[in-house]
Amino acid sequence: MSDAIEIVVNAKVLRVEPGVTVASALLNNDHHVFRRSTTGEVRAPVCGMGICYECRVTINDVAHQRACMVTVEHGMRVDTGSAA
Amino acid sequence: MSKTRQVVVIGGGPAGIAAASAAAESGARVTMIDEGPAPGGQIWRPAVHSHPPLAAQRWIVRLNATQADVLRSTSVVDIERRNDRFVVVAESSGNGREVVADAIVLATGARERFLPFPGWTLPNVVGVGGAQALAKNGVSFRGKRIVIAGSGPLLLPVAAYLARGGAKVLAVAEQAPLANVARFAASLWRRPRTLAQAIGLRSAFARTRFSTGTWVAGARGDSTVKEVTLTDGRSTRTLACDVLCAAFGLVPNTELARLLACDVVGGAVRTDDAQMTTIAAVYCCGEPTGIGGVDLALVEGEIAGFAAAGVGPSEHLAARRAVHRREAASLERAFALRPxxxxxxxxxxxxxxxxxxxxxxIDQRWSARQAKLYTRLGMGACQGRVCGAALECLLGWPADSVRVPTQPARSRTLIGVSLANHQPNEQGAS
Amino acid sequence: MNGARRSDAIVVGAGIVGAACAAALARDGWRVTILERSFASSGTTSVGMGHLVVMDDSPEQLALTKYSLRQWRELTPTLDRRAELDACGTLWVAEDESQLAALRAKRDLYATADVATEVLDPRALSEAEPHLRRDLAGALRVTNDSVVYPPGATLGLLDDARKHGAVLRDGIGVEAIVPNGVRLASEVLRADIVVNATGPWAPRLTPALPITPRKGHLAITDRYPTFCRHQIVELGYLTSAHVMTSESVAFNIQPRSTGQVLIGSSRELVGWDAQINREILRRMLQRASHFMPRLGDLSVIRCWTGFRPATPDKLPLIGRWDPIPGLWIAAGHEGLGITTSLGTAQLLADQIAGRVPEIDPAPFSPMRALAAVHS
Structure with a gap:
């Protein structure tokens, strides 16, 4: 991945393929904790098309973004695992 | 000549592309609003760094040849009726905008139906189309052991797609009985191209076990899904896997139609010969009028686009629509859900x-609204899109009422441009 | 109730007021039947904010809200998690010096009424609620106010009523209230007393009641557990609530125990039109983001409307309705029905039992409606 870009996931730098969604970048790095459900369960993408809202993460400090609908950008900060 | 009609097409799948093209070619000023990063919808979604499928390219070329304005990665969160016109409120990357329309074409597609089973909330339990969408958006399933268990004509194409991407598809389980699936397969003889596709798909994962009359009984795992149990009602088998794809057909996306008070019968938006809903100047085409597949969506889209632009009906299109509708009906019967x-x-x-x-x-004697108020069922961010469709099957509960915002939206988007720069000074009598 | 025969009471309406009245009467020994045309907590109770708040539009209102809050505190140990009780307190915020003066007057009034408060200067306010705009003049924290989820609290009250023998019959519409009874579609139910607790619909059964539906809008966000800690209300809210002649919006925001943020409020007199009025919704959200600029970034997941049972003098109608033997009224609570449900029920039960209520019931007598007509 010579043309990889960097995003920051939970304060850790991750090199990811450009053009993919945030959901893809996380899953391809074996990152399965997207959000915590109201009773604390770990949740990750289900529908892949913006319907189910299970993949909500915080992107650049804006909470509740659908990771499956946002394309990664260099320097993007992604925070996962919060209550949503 | 009268003033140019402003047509807003919502949805950029086959139906939306056809509608936007037809309306723009007929002289309307067209804005197509789509949630995806590029037109194509779910079925024609291009993979990252790749092109849309061949079938799609002809249509996308046609769309690009028009003056239609395409708003990408943009979600419609409200449509407000103002006198004879509509104000469509949309949001993109957190920024709101409003588009005025004389006519609306709803081409909002469908979503997958998910049914609850033990373990379905584990990470890596995804939809069938969901897995394909994730893959096309860059998720690598290479080397992953995948079980596909659900229903509908999507199972085999997705199995083939994932297998081509290097996944080990261990099993494909269709809940419908063999007789139904065979009848559906036989009907493909009438559509040789589709049959050739189906045979091609099968060869891509020739060693995979394809079972009919088989469904998922449960999944287990810890941080992600680790194994799935399939059953045919008599015996069960448990497979270790990395990913489970489980979805049971498609559900029309009718939220915007219902927001506009269009009649929705049996989950499908009612339309007339010109694809107009029961609300004047609101047209609907593709899956929201009843799951029918891409060919029907294209025809309905064209008819809706022409009509929205004020052009009369074409008998040729109407005839094609009739053929595709018959096919859609047989599809629905073949994949009816087992109790x-x-x-x-x-x-x-x-x-x-x-x-x-x-x-x-949940007390089954409750109404849907009662369950919502007593348990918070359907009160979350998906606005009941997942559980609502499931409970419609499980308990016969009708879909909840639809209000603004039709999907979560920043409050600043709802405040809108009209008030964004306005200094408020109001309380009570002021 | 003494004696061998237990007397029958019918409570019409299983909103929070009806549920509270049923519980109070059942505790007094009445054999209570609650009739609900839909399901418990399906009307105004299901659409309100659930702010348990001391309000001082009038001395009577102050007395009733304060009395009710004390009962909520007594009830607290028995409330289950469905009630989602959160003792978050209320912050009344002042925008400028003149409002600050009004705020101090409120503090003084509350001090004489023994309601615990604390004045926050701008710095303390910023610390307490970092997302409020920085140029506010100050705030009054009312320490013992809190928040509940009204349907959950109502279900708890109904459980309490049932424990004392009450029976809830839902899906039963009352067609008319008759002397010592009610007429249903196919039968007449007899009772020693009937309580009309049907909120904004009360005039349908008791036409002379001066209750008007006063529409409100609310919006709720996704989860932002640290966005605000108190229910925060602009001082002008009271004006908004008081003035009946025009439509109005006022900043009134609530942290839910779920981490969600509930945003209000609006008031309109438009009959029973439940449609969301986009212009009102815009103004309401705009007003809220005027006080909390970051609110614009919050994701709103749902909006809805509801109808408050409003009365001309802003006081509920609680007490005997002389024209119909056996009929008592507990309705017309405008936007304070959740708070005052408990006080209402006690006030009513005391009067029915012939006890002397702890607060003066006279200002709440529904008979004042007839007096107003005849005067």
């Missing part, structure tokens, strides 16, 4: 994933 699927959830199984409402918390 066993409606009792997979145990008392502890979560039904509403947004609010973690468990099956055992």
């Amino acid at each position: 066993e699927l409606l009792s997979l959830a145990g008392a502890e199984t979560i039904v509403c994933r947004c609010e973690d409402v468990r099956w055992g918390a």
Whole structure:
């Protein structure tokens, strides 16, 4: 991945393929904790098309973004695992 | 000549592309609003760094040849009626905008139907189309052991797609009985191209076990899904896997139609010969009028686009639509859901994933609204799109009412441009 | 109730007021039947904010809200998690010096009424609620106010009523209230007393009641557990609530125990039109983001409307309705029905039992409606 870009996931730098969604970048790095459900369960993408809202993460400090609908950008900060 | 008609097409799948093209070619000023990063919708979604499928390219070329304005990665969150016109409120990257329309074409597509079973909330339990969408958006399933268990004509194409991407598809389980699936397969003889596709698909994962009359009984795992149990009602088998794809057909996206008070019967938006809904100047085409597939969506889209632009009907298109509608009806019968699927959830199984409402918390004598108020069922961010469609099957509960915002939206988007720069000074009598 | 025969009471309406009245009467020994045309907590109770708040539009209102809050505190140990009780307190915020003066007057009034408060200067306010705009003049924290989820609290009250023998019959519409009874579609139910607790619909059964539906809008966000800690209300809210002649919006925001943020409020007199009025919704959200600029970034997941049972003098109608033997009224609570449900029920039960209520019931007598007509 010579043309990889960097995003920051939970304060850790991750090199990811450009053009993919945030959901893809996380899953391809074996990152399965997207959000915590109201009773604390770990949740990750289900529908892949913006319907189910299970993949909500915080992107650049804006909470509740659908990771499956946002394309990664260099320097993007992604925070996962919060209550949503 | 009268003033140019402003047509807003919502949705950029086949129906939306056809509608936008037809309307723009007929002289309307067209804005197509789509949630995806590029037109194509779910079925024509291009993979990252790749082109849309060949079938799509002809249509996308046609769309690009028009003056239609395409708003990408943009979600419609409200349509407000103002006198004879509509104000469509949309949001992109957190920024709101409003588009005025004389006519609306709803081409909002469909979503997958998910049914609750033990373990369905584990990470890596995804939809069938969901897995394909994730793959096309860059998820690598290379080397992953995948079980596909659900229903509908999507199972085999997705299995083939994932297998071509290097996944090990261990099993494909179709809940419909063999007789139904065979009848559906036989009907493909009438469409040789589709049959050739189906045969091609099968060869891509020739060693995969394809079972009919088989469905998922449960999944287990810890941080992600680790194994799935399939059953045919008599025996069960448990497979270790990395990913489970489980979805049971498609559900029309009718939220915007219902927001506009269009008649929706049996989950499908009612339309007339010109694809107009029961609300004047609101047209609907493709899956929201009843699951029918891409060919029907294209025809309905064209008819809707022409009509929205004020052009009369074409007999040729109407005839093609009739043919595709018959095919759609046979599809629906073939993949009817078996009753066993409606009792997979145990008392502890979560039904509403947004609010973690468990099956055992729901009293079946309640109304849907009562369940919502008493348990928070359907109160979360997906606005009941997942649990609502499931409970419609499980308990016959009708879909909840639809209000603004039709999907979560920043409050600043709802405040809108009209007031954004206005200095408020109001309280009470001021 | 003494004696061998237990007397029958019918409570019409299983909103929070009806549920509270049923519980109070059942505790007094009445054999209570609650009739609900839909399901418990399906009307105004299901659409309100659930702010348990001391309000001082009038001395009577102050007395009733304060009395009710004390009962909520007594009830607290028995409330289950469905009630989602959160003792978050209320912050009344002042925008400028003149409002600050009004705020101090409120503090003084509350001090004489023994309601615990604390004045926050701008710095303390910023610390307490970092997302409020920085140029506010100050705030009054009312320490013992809190928040509940009204349907959950109502279900708890109904459980309490049932424990004392009450029976809830839902899906039963009352067609008319008759002397010592009610007429249903196919039968007449007899009772020693009937309580009309049907909120904004009360005039349908008791036409002379001066209750008007006063529409409100609310919006709720996704989860932002640290966005605000108190229910925060602009001082002008009271004006908004008081003035009946025009439509109005006022900043009134609530942290839910779920981490969600509930945003209000609006008031309109438009009959029973439940449609969301986009212009009102815009103004309401705009007003809220005027006080909390970051609110614009919050994701709103749902909006809805509801109808408050409003009365001309802003006081509920609680007490005997002389024209119909056996009929008592507990309705017309405008936007304070959740708070005052408990006080209402006690006030009513005391009067029915012939006890002297702890607060003066006279200002709440529904008979004042007839007096107003005849005067």
